[in-house]
Amino acid sequence: MQYHTPATFGDAVAIASGAEGVTRFLAGGTDVLVQLRSDLVEPDNLIDIKRVPGASDITKNPDGSWTLGVAATGAEMSEHAELGRDWPGLVEAMDLIGSTQVQGRATLTGNLCNGSPAADSVPAMFAAGVTVSVTGPDGMRQVPVEQIPAGPGKTNLAKGELISAVHVPARRAGGGDAYLRFIPRTEMDIAVVGCGVNLALNGDTITEARVALGAVAPTVVMVPDAAAAIVGTTLDDAALAKLSEAAAAACNPIDDKRGTIAFRTHVAGVLARRVARIAYDRAKG
Amino acid sequence: MALDSQKTDGFKQVGTRPDRPDGVDKVTGRARFGADMTAPGMLWGAIVRSPHAHARIVKIDTSKAEAMDGVKAVVTRADFSTSVAPARGMRGEMWNTLENVMAGETALYDGHAVAAVAATSALAARDAMKAIEVEYEVLPHVTDVDKAMAEDAPVIRADTAEASVPEGMHPNVVRYHESGHGDLGAGFAEADLVVEEHFVTEATHQGYIEPHACLATLGGDGKGELWCCTQGHWNVQKVCAALLDLETSQLRVTASEIGGGFGGKTTVFIEPVALALSRKANKPVKVVMTRSEVFRASGPTASTSMDIRIGMKKDGTITAASGVFRCQGGAFPGAPMEFTAMCAFAPYNLKNVSQIGYDVMTNRPKQAAYRAPGSPMAAFAVESVIDELCNKLDLDTIDTRLKNASKEGTQASFGPKWDRIGLVETLEAAKAHPHYSEPLKPGQGRGISCGFWFNHGGETAVSLALSEDGTAQLAVGTPDIGGSRASMAMMAAEELGIPYENVRCTVVDTASLGYNEISHGSRVTYASGLATIKAARDAVKKLCARAAAKWGIPEDAVKWEDGCAVPSGPNAGEHDPMPLAKITAKMGATGGPIVGHFEATPEGAGVSFATHIVDAEVDQETGKTSVSRYTVVQDAGKAIHPTYVEGQFQGGAAQGIGWALNEEYVYGDDGRLQNATFLDYRIPVASDLPMIDTVIVEVPNPGHPYGVRGVGETSICPPLAAIANAVSNAAGVRLTQLPMSPPRILRALGTHD
């Protein structure tokens, strides 16, 4: 196994493009190192991107949008008061990951690229409309985060491609987001269902909404029908009931040790309602 | 001097709360656990395990592994004893253990060891392990207890059943228990209400944080040294010697510090394998299990299927009770069904009672003890039915239990007459506790349960050596799994009349004392404690003799008071008290070293009862339960170190909460364990638990010099039932299956199917 610490994303791409066998980028390592130690994967090349200058920066741009470095950790996000004011749902989703120790290492990008349908920050990123910079042998492009996951443990990144930055839109007035997950315990567990909602209001009426679900399909999914169910409403009971139905209808889960199909489908509806209420309250300020 | 009278008050040390002697070592990382030992030239072992639930081992090809760099030895079953023979039921336990440690002709469960390798590094061993080629012929399997008893179930091993098993049962039913008294028919006829219910519990794991680990050295001369984390190193010595055809005394076993056991470290798994590898490689070999190996191939508890029937009069009198308890304990005899059966109705004074137990084999790992083996499941089933009867007859749950409670002199459901017991006292203390009268908030339910465990004495040897400076070295043979070194030092200090800090208690190796039974059966503070007191009294007698010689008076004219020999009686004369340190300072010249010791198999362990009160809330939309308040009331006989008694009470409740709500062995259709990690085997995390309040009841055990009863196991008997009753009352529907995971609760509520 070769361990690399490139100084630029260009160098990282060059190493990855030329590498044979199994390659893994290493951000916080809270997935990669666990997989290594439990003998699930033995990479031939491990490319640590934490040494790239600026990789841990969290920056607010002049237009109010945010650029997050790919090595910025959950703890750094939680400690950033202004980011939390703009995007409380995104930050709380990231903050749910693991323990204090894990928070000191875990990243949004790692959570996304690990490819778990149950990844906690991913529904929140979907809902927030996050985009990422993908750097590869052919240069750089910016893509919506929804285009990254391909299936359990898989992404749409091609050989040699990595994510070099995370872009979070500006938070406009009258907007709010939230994330909740269902786990049978209170922490240190994996989402049986996760739900992220981001919405914008005009007065009491919802003008825009994005709803995403985790752990109910092979990837995190956007649920446009659920968003449509609440746009134009004041989140009254009828709207919540429709939201619930749409969320349940979008589920295509599996029966496994973590939950049954019927349970996941039912709880997706329950969570969607609860999350939408929180996002709505936050949007109202 | 009256050595054998019971002392229940006037203590100086007992009942205080000093720091534990191993505390600093543990918080600074100085303590050495199983995996912390190394030796020059040490190799690493790794074990090849069956991926199949049931398969004939056709061929094992080790040639590729043996040819690899750094590989020094490969062992299979051929490298173990050929003289240990199979036998029916528990008489075959040594062979069962051998078969479990290393499979013979058949792999009996997912994770069953089939070969092992030793190499110069952990990685080399892991790579070599993958190079061992095993050819299997997959056989039909069964992992469910009821299915394993059905006519069409695959036979796991013919001719294993004991003669007591009724004619016509499936060969997987290997042991049978039946007990009770009275006339059930007449009893049920007298009842105003009879409730009958079927209950199911899944297997759970003790969940100790330290995986099994050992370092073994065994030469061709048959002399060996073994360092391991275990609850009983004399047992390890005896069993390893048998499985490897060694002389017992030639193998010295040292117990490391232990990161939890709860019964799961009362047997051997990797130790004989490490010794076999070491003998073959002629080098020390270390083996450390991964967490996944711990789940797949150590010893979880039994899963059960139970039927309970109880009849009650309108005034709460139980008229009759019967139970059928089916326990599976993996691919070997030994599921603790007789304990399940015997504990089930133990809290109640019943005229008509019957209990039947079946020990059933399945393709799962060989069960091991888990705190009060078998009893928690029985309490779950029985106490749920009592709760249901109380609900339906509108009776107070504690008053009803008090009305039927076992007491000194009443006949136990399994036969004997009770000695002095403290069940009534725990019920009364629970009733008087503010928790019981606190109004419930909307959405909450309250549950009560009693629980019972026998406790145990067992072979015990202790020695206490005095040092020149007047301090004492106490050597015990029972690994400290709950703060026992502190309790032992306190009891020795109490008898000697010296400060607690002046006693150093050590768990010594097998070469240093006579046989000590395992730290199990809640026996340590009782039996090693009794032996410590008697060893200290033996030392005191010798101290008094030295003072008598010095003063020139008869030995019986000297007594021991506050750490000094003092003259006593009319002919003793006038002498200043002689402190312990003054006697020991000169002991080399006055007769040599002073050592007190005691060896026996104490029989008076004294049973223990508990009553738990639990409040729980259920989220009706998601099925998620939270335990909002928990109170443990238990009879400790006499609490030597109250903090560690409370710790045992709280620990039992915490493990019970996990067992009741989320912990379970999940098997796929292929018979493979699906959740062999702490991510998916859901033990409670700290934030899942409420503050667990404790009340220590002290009804002295007549069988111990200070009245001690074991406390380690009884605390896990009531939680499953108390939580199930709280959850059922909160949800408004009776939960009859554990764990009460959110999907199961929603199903019970009829939210979905």
Ligand SMILES: Cc1cc2nc3c(=O)[nH]c(=O)nc-3n(C[C@H](O)[C@H](O)[C@H](O)COP(=O)(O)OP(=O)(O)OC[C@H]3O[C@@H](n4cnc5c(N)ncnc54)[C@H](O)[C@@H]3O)c2cc1C
């Ligand atoms: C104890 C524990 C608890 C956990 N709890 C949770 C939880 O509650 N919820 C949850 O969702 N997850 C949880 N996780 C999983 C993990 O912590 C998260 O997925 C985390 O966000 C991963 O981030 P990382 O930086 O550590 O990723 P890494 O392990 O460094 O990488 C993860 C994957 O992303 C790839 N990758 C990393 N950076 C890049 C990049 N720039 N470009 C392309 N690919 C990249 C890696 O190659 C790897 O495949 C837990 C893990 C542990 C150990």
